[in-house]
Amino acid sequence: MRALAALAFALLTSTALAADLPQAVATGDLGLVIERASGSLVLIDRSDRAALGRIEGLGDLSHASLTYAPDERFAFVFGRDGGLTKVDLLTRTIAARTVQAGNSIGGAISDDGKLVAVSNYEPGGVKVFDAETLALVADIPAKGKTVGLVDVPGRRFAWTVWDTGEVFLGDFSGAEPAVEMIGNAGKNPFDAVLTDDAHTFLVGLFGEKGVTAFDLWNPAAPPQKFLTDYGKTGEDMPVYKMPHLQSWAFTEGQYALPAVGRHEILWVDRESQTQTAATPVHGQPVFIIAQPASPYVWVNFATPLNDVVQVVDSRSHEVVATLTPGKAVLHMEFAPRGAEVWISARDDNAVLIYDTRTREKVGEVQAEAPSGIFFTARAHQTGL
Amino acid sequence: MLEECAVLVLFAFPAMADVSADRARALEHMVTQDCGSCHGLTLKGGLGRPLTREALANADPEGLTLIILDGIPGTAMPPWRPLLTEDEALWIANYLKGKD
Numbered sequence: 031m032r033a034l035a036a037l038a039f040a041l042l043t044s045t046a047l048a049a050d051l052p053q054a055v056a057t058g059d060l061g062l063v064i065e066r067a068s069g070s071l072v073l074i075d076r077s078d079r080a081a082l083g084r085i086e087g088l089g090d091l092s093h094a095s096l097t098y099a100p101d102e103r104f105a106f107v108f109g110r111d112g113g114l115t116k117v118d119l120l121t122r123t124i125a126a127r128t129v130q131a132g133n134s135i136g137g138a139i140s141d142d143g144k145l146v147a148v149s150n151y152e153p154g155g156v157k158v159f160d161a162e163t164l165a166l167v168a169d170i171p172a173k174g175k176t177v178g179l180v181d182v183p184g185r186r187f188a189w190t191v192w193d194t195g196e197v198f199l200g201d202f203s204g205a206e207p208a209v210e211m212i213g214n215a216g217k218n219p220f221d222a223v224l225t226d227d228a229h230t231f232l233v234g235l236f237g238e239k240g241v242t243a244f245d246l247w248n249p250a251a252p253p254q255k256f257l258t259d260y261g262k263t264g265e266d267m268p269v270y271k272m273p274h275l276q277s278w279a280f281t282e283g284q285y286a287l288p289a290v291g292r293h294e295i296l297w298v299d300r301e302s303q304t305q306t307a308a309t310p311v312h313g314q315p316v317f318i319i320a321q322p323a324s325p326y327v328w329v330n331f332a333t334p335l336n337d338v339v340q341v342v343d344s345r346s347h348e349v350v351a352t353l354t355p356g357k358a359v360l361h362m363e364f365a366p367r368g369a370e371v372w373i374s375a376r377d378d379n380a381v382l383i384y385d386t387r388t389r390e391k392v393g394e395v396q397a398e399a400p401s402g403i404f405f406t407a408r409a410h411q412t413g414l
Numbered sequence: 415m416l417e418e419c420a421v422l423v424l425f426a427f428p429a430m431a432d433v434s435a436d437r438a439r440a441l442e443h444m445v446t447q448d449c450g451s452c453h454g455l456t457l458k459g460g461l462g463r464p465l466t467r468e469a470l471a472n473a474d475p476e477g478l479t480l481i482i483l484d485g486i487p488g489t490a491m492p493p494w495r496p497l498l499t500e501d502e503a504l505w506i507a508n509y510l511k512g513k514d
Contacts, residue, residue, distance in 0.1 A: 066455060067446070067455060090454065090455055090456050090458075091455075092450050092451070092454055092455030092456075092460075093451065093454075093455075093460065110454055110455065110456075110460060111454075111456075111458070133454070133458070133459055133460060135460070135461075151459070151460060151461070152459070175461065192461070218490075220461075220490075236490060237488075268485065268492030268493050268494075268496065269490070269492050270448065270492055270494075270497075271448070271451050272451070272452070272461065272490065333444075333448045334497055358447070376447065377443075377447075399447075
């Protein structure tokens, strides 16, 4: 009798295990693609080069971005309409959602994964939320539109203000937030980026020429402005899309920066912060992204020259490949070790997958008007 | 009275600007996607101002056309003249004024 019970238990357990196991999903090679016009996300599997499903109901996702919790299970999606949505990759559902402002432009997650900060245009400022519940933790108003929000180690965030040029460093590790103005970047900062070592917060300026560097290892140090006379000799071309700095390439001891109003990539020595070269490219650069574990950077361009992607060698500063993946290329995301790059072509309703060695197309995933592509490996990168 | 008629005609027939149906579709796409980069996909604003019909209630189409063509110096609004004809810019202005 007892043996029978034991057998029944064993059977039960093994049935339960059998039922559970095939459904177990690992998220390390998953990602999300933003479908900007339909307010939805496509869940993708990098290894299978396939779409797994769609998550809907996220509001206005024009210019949306997202970041991942350290467990790579949850994503926090920052919508244009002020919506902050927590998405569960396992159940493919919305776990929590709050419309926390009227108009927003991205966000970041703290190094410990506990806090999510959102950069708001209307009303201008930064709001900080509990990553578990999306309950409001702190509200830091600003005198304008906040841009360039990044996470800084130690439960901190840095950001700047388009209207005033002020740069702030906020520490949210204590009972009360401690927010400090660490300087003024200049006229109309349009975006900012943190170097991979979390040492330098680089603020790109639109209202004047130049980039301002803040030393976050020593926030009391005065900011350094560089590239200040760039382009003053020539007539600037119109900028039909603001460049993005989040993926400024840091490679070969250099920064690769998009010129604003010029069809060029600028190369700046990281140590001396002086320009060492300029590469003429196909159009106004939007994203310049380093191919991991390689000397190459990939660049896409503003409308109307946005059907081309170029590859530039950071040693010679020469364009080594010009690809035409599709219509209206908006974003590129590399596999963490660099083997593949996924490229969104908005007007082809497709994400194109390229092998980075052969630079040949190896796959394609359908998505409605895709923009940003985000692999879960971002969960472990400071500044993303 | 004459002036009123002219305004009415302009509003009732935004396609009066000399733009083909194909080109009109491309322009509509451009407004949503490219203008939308700064002004929001739903045109409720972003880095750029809102361009909803409500927000443009007091703007006249000719003025908007000039802003589209020449931009606003000192701001992020670029001149679109290299990419658009005057008729196309007027079509966009009327489209924005008449859009729900």
